[in-house]
Amino acid sequence: xxxxxxxxxxxxxxxxxxxxxxxxxxxxxxxxxxxxxxxxxxxxxxxxxxxxxxxxxxxxxxxxxxxxxxxxxxxxxxxxxxxxxxxxxxxxxxxxxxxxxxxxxxxxxxxxxxxxxx
Numbered sequence: 001x002x003x004x005x006x007x008x009x010x011x012x013x014x015x016x017x018x019x020x021x022x023x024x025x026x027x028x029x030x031x032x033x034x035x036x037x038x039x040x041x042x043x044x045x046x047x048x049x050x051x052x053x054x055x056x057x058x059x060x061x062x063x064x065x066x067x068x069x070x071x072x073x074x075x076x077x078x079x080x081x082x083x084x085x086x087x088x089x090x091x092x093x094x095x096x097x098x099x100x101x102x103x104x105x106x107x108x109x110x111x112x113x114x115x116x117x118x
Contacts, residue, residue: 001116002021002029002030002113002116003030003032005109005112005113006019006020006021006030006031006032007032008112009089009105009106009108009109009112010032010034010091012101012105012108013091013093013097013101013102013105013106014097014098014101015093015094015096015097015098016034016091016092016093016094016097016102017033017034017035017038017076017092017093017094018031018032018033018034018035018038018040018090018091018092019031019032019089019090019091019092020032020040020044020089020090021083021087021088021089021113022044022048022080022087022088022089022090023086023087023088024048024052024085024086024087024088025048026044026045026046026047026048026049027041027044027045028040028041028044028090029087035092038092040090040092043078043090043092044090047069047071047078047080047090048080048088050069051066051069051080051088054066054069065082065085066080066082067081067082068080068081068082068103068106068107069081070099070103072095072099074095075095076092076093076094076095077091077092077093077094077095077097077099077102078090078091078092078093079091079093079099079102079103079106081103081106081107081109083109083110083113083114083117084113084114084117086117087113087117089106089109091106
């Protein structure tokens, strides 16, 4: 069920190497890997740890939870986007990927997952 939805999203994002539905605790629920060298479990755990830490800081400042986090490295683009309070999408992108397109598709994905996650 989730794999079909993930496949739809990853196909819309040019240059995506991987896409994962991740629980708030950092454990991937389902993933699509187009690059087998990517360890989604480690990436998900580390990035969700950052999302939780930033959210805690932002809540103390009364500005709300993190809805989207992007990290650019020399080799990859990483995006975490909230679907609900408990589930996120984690996209791993080539450096040549359109960040704007990826962000749009991740936000749009809420519509694909909302019936199953809410």
